[in-house]
Amino acid sequence: MNSCTKREMIVGLICIGLYCMISCTPKEKRAGMNDKELLGKQIFFDETLSEPMGESCAICHTPEKGFADKYSRITSEGAVKGRFSNRNSMTCSYAAYVPALYYDEEEETFVGGLFWDGRVNSLEEQAAQPFVNPLEMGNESNERVVEKIRKAAYYPELIKIYGETTSTDSIFSYVLDALATYERSVEVNPFTSKYDAWEDGKYKFTKQEKEGLKLFKEKGLCAECHILEKDERAGRVLFTDHTYDNLGIPSNPENPYFNVQPPYNTCGRDTMDMGLGAFLQDSAEYGKFRVPTLRNIVLTAPYGHNGYFKTLEEIVHFYNVRDVEDYPAPEYAETVNKDELGNLKLSEQEEAAIVAFLHTLTDGYLPD
Secondary structure, three states: OOOOHHHHHHHHHHHHHHHHHHHHHOOHHHHOOOHHHHHHHHOOOOOOOOOOOOOHHHOOOOOHHEEEOOOOOOOEOOOOOEEEEOOOOOOOHHOOOOOOOEEEEOOEEEEOOOOOOOOOOOOOHHHHHHHHOOOOOOOOOOHHHHHHHHHHOOOHHHHHHOOOOOOOOHHOOOOOHHHHHHHOOOOOOOOOOHHHHHHHHOOOOOOOHHHHHHHHHHHOHHHHHOOOOEEOOOOOOOOOOEEEOOOOEOOOOHHHHHHOOOOOOOOHHHOOOOOOHHHHHOOHOOOOEOOOOOHHHHHHHEOOOOEEEEEHHHHHHHHHOOOEEEEEEEEEOOOOOOOOOOOOOHHHHHHHHHHHHHHHHHOOOOOO
């Protein structure tokens, strides 16, 4: 092979490389995600960051399931086989709009805070906990997480964005910032449901969906907590007021957490989840859990803090007839909401209409 041919080959390879850098750019980059969002997404899906490997944020919060559990489990299994969390995985979609926990003096209720019990006030704080939770990603320390981060293929990108440092604490904080940035991205909070299209005049509700919305606002009392006012920051309806309530949901006998051994579960099947009250150490708040968004609710089964209800039809029926049909006793009875659910006198057709309306809250609708 002569030198001219070699030069031509080298030039050709360089051109191919440049072409790939341009045309093979990740789809997310072409769609407008910035570097920090892309970094956060890589961390979010990285299954090497658990102990043992195999668990990532995305296992319990997968996009195809509305950023809830990938396998639609009652509660999610952690990196260690047989260790299940005690609560159903909430969607992290639209969590960016949950305010920090505070007490509303006028409404006499707590508002905001992440997780079912409001125990942290920011996405960064929330992202830190699963890494070192023995029932989730199972690392013994933040330092162990950082060791794995340093070996990741995206580590040079992290340093490029945040700067070189020898501080373990700093690197861990960078990881949390990147994760939170991804969770604030349009990919996680797209607002692309039929409801959004309807608000924009690009979708017309069917007769049943329209009736469902009316029932949702009026007879069904759903909008008392899953409010229809637009959130100031989001500019869209979030279908939650971020308050806390005890719906009277029974203990779930199928909850796999009951079979988790000490020291992770010391009460076995006698475990009683006190929700917000346990975090605040306030008996007046026992059994209360944060009102979740209804966006993508069709995708995020099962329902309730303990996954008691397998389908939307089941939980809507429970709201309707809790106090007039034979359900097991509430997990914690003293603080049950008896004003806005329990005997709504909805017909079977009206329940179905509400469910039909809830189907309009699923992201991914493309207007004609």
